[in-house]
Amino acid sequence: MGSSSGSEPRRVTIHDVARSAGVSRQTVSRALNGKDEIEVSTKQRVLDAARELGYRPSRFARGLVRQDTTTIGLVVPDLLNPFFTEVAAAALEAARARGWHVVVYDTADRAAEEIGTLQVIGTQVDAVVGYFSCSEDELDQFTRGMPMVLIDREPRTARFSAIRIDGEEGVRAAVAHLVGRGHTRIGMLDQVGRAAPSPRREWFTAAAAAHGVDAGLVAGAAQSADGGGAGLRALLAEHPEVTAVFTFNDIVAVGALREARRLGRSVPRDLAVIGFDGLALGALVEPPLSSVALDTRRLGALAIDQVGRLLTGAEPLEAADLVVRAELRLAGSA
Amino acid sequence: MGSSSGSEPRRVTIHDVARSAGVSRQTVSRALNGKDEIEVSTKQRVLDAARELGYRPSRFARGLVRQDTTTIGLVVPDLLNPFFTEVAAAALEAARARGWHVVVYDTADRAAEEIGTLQVIGTQVDAVVGYFSCSEDELDQFTRGMPMVLIDREPRTARFSAIRIDGEEGVRAAVAHLVGRGHTRIGMLDQVGRAAPSPRREWFTAAAAAHGVDAGLVAGAAQSADGGGAGLRALLAEHPEVTAVFTFNDIVAVGALREARRLGRSVPRDLAVIGFDGLALGALVEPPLSSVALDTRRLGALAIDQVGRLLTGAEPLEAADLVVRAELRLAGSA
DNA sequence: CGCGCAGCCGTGAACGTTCACGGGAGCGCT
DNA sequence: AGCGCTCCCGTGAACGTTCACGGCTGCGCG
Numbered sequence: 001m002g003s004s005s006g007s008e009p010r011r012v013t014i015h016d017v018a019r020s021a022g023v024s025r026q027t028v029s030r031a032l033n034g035k036d037e038i039e040v041s042t043k044q045r046v047l048d049a050a051r052e053l054g055y056r057p058s059r060f061a062r063g064l065v066r067q068d069t070t071t072i073g074l075v076v077p078d079l080l081n082p083f084f085t086e087v088a089a090a091a092l093e094a095a096r097a098r099g100w101h102v103v104v105y106d107t108a109d110r111a112a113e114e115i116g117t118l119q120v121i122g123t124q125v126d127a128v129v130g131y132f133s134c135s136e137d138e139l140d141q142f143t144r145g146m147p148m149v150l151i152d153r154e155p156r157t158a159r160f161s162a163i164r165i166d167g168e169e170g171v172r173a174a175v176a177h178l179v180g181r182g183h184t185r186i187g188m189l190d191q192v193g194r195a196a197p198s199p200r201r202e203w204f205t206a207a208a209a210a211h212g213v214d215a216g217l218v219a220g221a222a223q224s225a226d227g228g229g230a231g232l233r234a235l236l237a238e239h240p241e242v243t244a245v246f247t248f249n250d251i252v253a254v255g256a257l258r259e260a261r262r263l264g265r266s267v268p269r270d271l272a273v274i275g276f277d278g279l280a281l282g283a284l285v286e287p288p289l290s291s292v293a294l295d296t297r298r299l300g301a302l303a304i305d306q307v308g309r310l311l312t313g314a315e316p317l318e319a320a321d322l323v324v325r326a327e328l329r330l331a332g333s334a
Numbered sequence: 335m336g337s338s339s340g341s342e343p344r345r346v347t348i349h350d351v352a353r354s355a356g357v358s359r360q361t362v363s364r365a366l367n368g369k370d371e372i373e374v375s376t377k378q379r380v381l382d383a384a385r386e387l388g389y390r391p392s393r394f395a396r397g398l399v400r401q402d403t404t405t406i407g408l409v410v411p412d413l414l415n416p417f418f419t420e421v422a423a424a425a426l427e428a429a430r431a432r433g434w435h436v437v438v439y440d441t442a443d444r445a446a447e448e449i450g451t452l453q454v455i456g457t458q459v460d461a462v463v464g465y466f467s468c469s470e471d472e473l474d475q476f477t478r479g480m481p482m483v484l485i486d487r488e489p490r491t492a493r494f495s496a497i498r499i500d501g502e503e504g505v506r507a508a509v510a511h512l513v514g515r516g517h518t519r520i521g522m523l524d525q526v527g528r529a530a531p532s533p534r535r536e537w538f539t540a541a542a543a544a545h546g547v548d549a550g551l552v553a554g555a556a557q558s559a560d561g562g563g564a565g566l567r568a569l570l571a572e573h574p575e576v577t578a579v580f581t582f583n584d585i586v587a588v589g590a591l592r593e594a595r596r597l598g599r600s601v602p603r604d605l606a607v608i609g610f611d612g613l614a615l616g617a618l619v620e621p622p623l624s625s626v627a628l629d630t631r632r633l634g635a636l637a638i639d640q641v642g643r644l645l646t647g648a649e650p651l652e653a654a655d656l657v658v659r660a661e662l663r664l665a666g667s668a
Numbered sequence: 669c670g671c672g673c674a675g676c677c678g679t680g681a682a683c684g685t686t687c688a689c690g691g692g693a694g695c696g697c698t
Numbered sequence: 699a700g701c702g703c704t705c706c707c708g709t710g711a712a713c714g715t716t717c718a719c720g721g722c723t724g725c726g727c728g
Contacts, residue, residue, distance in 0.1 A: 013684055024708045029686060037706060054479040059458055060397035061684030064713045069458065071437070079423040080614070082416070089413040092440050101458055103405070103437045106426050124393055124403065124435055145388040225618055254618050261620060280414070284559055284588050286595060286620045347714055358678045363716060371676060395714030398683045 012055045021049035032057065071101040072307055073121045075130030077109040081223065081251060083277045083296065084131070087151070090300025091129065098308060105130075109223070118142035127311050129303045133194075136160070147310035149303050161310060163303050163322050167276065168203045170292035170326035174246060174274045175207035178334065183244040183272060184213055189231040189256060191248045192220030200276060204246055217242055221252045228255025229262075236263070244272035244334065250279040250291055257285055257333060272334035276326070287332030294326045346389045355383035366391065405435040406641055407455045409464030411443040415557065415585060417611045417630065418465070421485070424634025425463065432642060439464075443557070452476035461645050463637045467528075470494070481644035483637050495644060497637050497656050501610065502537045504626035504660035508580060508608045509541035512668060517578040517606060518547055523565040523590060525582045526554030534582055534610060551576055555586045562589025563596075570597070578606035578668065584613040584625055591619055591667060606668035610660070621666030628660045 018028045023046060030038045031046035049055075063069050074091055076084040088104060095102045103125060107113040111134045119142055121128060127147040132139055139148070140159055150162040178186050186208060190201045201218070208215035217239045221231025228247060232255070236242060247253040253275030257267060265271045267287055275282065278293020302322060309316045352362045357380060364372045365380035383389075397403050408425055410418040422438060429436045437459060441447040445468045453476055455462060461481040466473055473482070474493055484496040512520050520542060524535045535552070542549035551573045555565025562581060566589070570576060581587040587609030591601060599605045601621055609616065612627020636656060643650045 011684085014686095015684080025685080026687090026709080027707060030707090033686090039706065042706080051478065056479055057457060058398065058684050060394045061713090062457070062686075063394035064392065064398060064684080064715090065686045067713090071458075079419060079426065082419075085413060085416075085419050088438075089440060092413065092438060096439070099454070101437050101454075103435050104422075104426060105430070106423060120433070120435075123391060123396065144385065145390055258618060258620070281615070281618070284592060284615070285618060286592070345714085348716095349714080359715080360679080360717090361677060364677090367716090373676065376676085392714050395683090396716075398685090398714080399716045401683090 011058070012053050014055070014057065016053055017046065017050045017055050020053060021046045069101070070126045070311060071103060071124070072304070072311075073105060073125035073128045073130070074102050075105045075107060075114070075117060075121070075128060075132065077107050077131050077133075078223070079104070079106045082279050082281050083249060083251070086279065086296035087300045087303075090297040091304050092300075094301040094304035098304070100304075100308075107131075114138075115142055122146065127307045129307045147307055149307045149310070151299065151303055161306055161316060161322070162319075163299060163306070163324060164319070165199075165294065165299075165326065166323050167200060167292055167294075167326035168206070170328050171200065171203035171246070171276075172207040172210065173328040174290075174292050174334075175204065175211055175213075177328065177330065178244045178246075178272055178274070179211045179213065181244075181272065181334075185217060185239070185241045185243050186213055187217035187219070187235050187239060187242040187245045188215075189221040189228060189235060189245060189247040189252050190218050192222055192227075192231075198248065200248055221248065221255075223249070223251060225251055225255030225258065228252035229259035230255075232256040232259045233263075243270070244274075247273070247275050250275035250277040250282050250289060253289055253291065253333075254281065254285055257287075257289065268332065268334050274328075274334045278326070278329055282331065290331045290334040291329055292326045293329040294324055299324045345392070346387050348389070348391070350387055351380065351384045351389050354387060355380045403435070404461075404645060405437060405459045406638070406645075407439060407459035407462045407464070408436050409439045409441060409448070409451060409455070409462060409466065411441050411465050411467075412557070413438070413440045416613050416615050417583060417585070420613065420630035421634045421637075424631040425638050426634075428635040428638035432638070434638075434642075441465075448472075449476055456480065461641045463641045481641055483641045483644070485633065485637055495640055495650060495656070496653075497633060497640070497658060498653070499533075499628065499633075499660065500657050501534060501626055501628075501660035502540070504662050505534065505537035505580070505610075506541040506544065507662040508624075508626050508668075509538065509545055509547070511662065511664065512578045512580075512606055512608070513545045513547060515578075515606065515668070519551060519573070519575045519577050520547055521551040521553070521569050521573060521576040521579045522549075523555040523562060523569060523579060523581040523586050524552050526556055526561075526565075532582065538580055555582065555589075557583070557585060559585055559589030559592065562586035563593035564589075566590040566593045567597075577604070578608075581607070581609050584609035584611040584616050584623060587623055587625065587667075588615065588619055591621075591623065602666065602668050608662075608668045612660070612663055616665065624665045624668040625663055626660045627663040628658055633658045 014025050014028050018025045028046050031043040092102055105117045107117055114132055114134045115138055122142050129149040131151050148160050150160050152165045155162050188204050191198045205215040219231050219235035221227045253273050257273055260267050260271050275289050275291040278291045282289030282291050306317050348359050348362050352359045362380050365377040426436055439451045441451055448466055448468045449472055456476050463483040465485050482494050484494050486499045489496050522538050525532045539549040553565050553569035555561045587607055591607055594601050594605050601607055609623050609625040612625045616623030616625050640651050
């Protein structure tokens with residue numbers, strides 16, 4: 001019962017078209033791929049036959065014989081986070097410029113999803129670029145010999161290439177700016193749930209130390225606006241003296257901004273806020289968000305460029321060139 | 335001259351692994367794919383040999399013989415617009431649940447890119463879902479017989495399936511709400527640059543007429559926050575009496591919100607704003623954005639579901655089921 | 669002893685396309 | 699007439715993998 005109609009309807013192949021048009025496979029191939037060495041009338045006849053039969057070439061058969069289609073996998077923790085969206089958009093654009101295809105995977109910020117993803121991805125793409133939090137061993141195990149470019153992560157081995165995000169100077173400038181405005185109690189909303197302290201935290205700590213202010217006013221925050229709000233609440237509960245806050249990223253900062261408003265704290269008068277990432281979103285909120293800004297466009301393009309070099313066997317970029325530096329961009333919030 | 339090392343290093347095939355391990359192709363295949371009918375020690379030997387040689391199976395050869403890997407193409411006008419990002423994320427998730435792969439293409443909101451995209455996509459995916467503005471003829475010409483699901487577009491022929499966005503009721507509720515608050519001069523910021531008036535504009539016109547208010551207070555706006563700002567400025571310049579505005583989408587609304595602030599108009603006291611889409615972004619701005627909200631998650635899932643049915647030959651969903659209804663969600667801005 | 673069976677492995681074939689090559693028809697020229 | 703060239707077109711082979719089948723061993727059992 002039901003509606004599926006009996007035996008599988010065998011795929012329409014190039015043979016069928018050839019037979020229908022009364023020519024050979026090769027002639028069909030010529031017609032379809034726009035080669036010459038074919039008469040116009042013949043070409044038209046083949047094209048008509050192909051349309052008639054609803055023929056579409058098998059990408060597998062084609063890919064098998066010509067090695068020219070490359071597909072790269074892009075893995076992001078959360079597409080709904082605008083930062084990753086910006087990076088993805090940049091990567092997409094860079095890939096399109098090279099005629100490559102990009103399949104996107106969202107790991108929902110869970111390490112388990114990462115290896116699950118790698119498992120299926122491993123056999124479906126020619127190279128991988130993206131964000132990973134799982135161990136290098138796991139990473140290697142499921143990508144065996146595939147070119148890989150990690151973003152915002154320092155690999156221990158030469159097995160992986162990586163794009164480094166360097167915010168040291170930018171964060172120092174941010175802290176300097178806050179200190180210059182008279183702030184001495186500067187808090188931070190750091191990423192929560194990671195084992196090691198984040199590099200951004202370390203940059204903050206170093207910068208605070210350099211300016212002689214306390215670097216211990218830290219609370220954790222989940223990677224979301226709500227997380228930022230909750231984080232700010234927690235931070236202020238524990239350290240009411242805080243007058244300025246640096247956040248792990250802009251999403252968290254925007255949440256903090258909103259929470260400050262709810263708490264009746266005027267920004268930047270009662271509380272200065274500086275985020276990290278420099279998202280376009282920052283210009284939409286009130287007051288506009290100051291941020292240690294990253295060139296996401298360059299980040300995505302760089303990743304694609306490097307993965308391309310690994311793929312084609314060209315000279316890969318040096319680690320020194322694989323860096324995206326963040327710089328302070330001031331707006332109304334600090 | 336340069337660094338590329340002479341002749342192409344022939345690909346490592348299953349034969350090489352077989353020879354190296356002293357077994358047959360089939361045994362290698364068994365080992366790699368985790369089938370049984372193979373001795374443990376043999377399996378290990380094969381696995382070692384494979385790793386040793388850096389072997390990775392060809393997805394083309396594999397795909398050719400087993401028909402089980404399906405890839406669908408997702409085409410969006412602008413990944414940086416959070417609305418499309420939300421849809422994309424939902425589609426990605428739905429596809430992953432089925433074990434399908436999704437390659438994403440960004441057409442940069444240009445019709446020329448659309449057919450360029452279709453051209454390359456046509457031979458690389460099994461089905462397409464997405465947003466298109468080009469003609470159905472062009473659409474058909476480059477997708478010839480491929481299952482297609484169009485989003486937010488009413489196809490004239492049965493060649494295409496489509497997900498309809500129905501905001502009629504939601505927009506009517508929005509206008510009703512504004513009228514109930516005493517607004518009689520309600521403007522709209524419509525999409526600009528399209529030939530025909532947008533359905534959202536028509537819903538607005540009908541709703542305004544139903545409530546006996548002028549529906550002619552309309553200005554165009556580009557699809558961005560800046561566009562929304564400029565649009566509001568233009569609208570108020572021409573119709574200073576406007577006290578409320580409905581926008582084509584939330585991005586435009588957020589831009590209008592910002593512009594209102596700059597113009598010294600307090601929202602919602604001096605100017606009420608209601609957007610369309612119901613983005614998460616709306617909750618981040620001040621005041622929070624009222625919006626005729628769409629369930630983007632359902633939208634993406636629905637599209638994938640339908641394309642899956644077309645692909646597998648299952649009973650496709652009726653047009654009546656392929657609808658996402660928008661409903662008014664009130665917040666602070668109106 | 670012979671038979672059957674389970675466990676392990678190998679051999680052709682097939683998937684659908686493009687590439688390299690070869691061949692026939694038609695035409696112009698010597 | 700004969701040669702050569704251009705224009706079309708077709709034939710085997712190859713791409714790298716899995717599937718279907720068949721074969722060989724060794725063991726248990728009647």
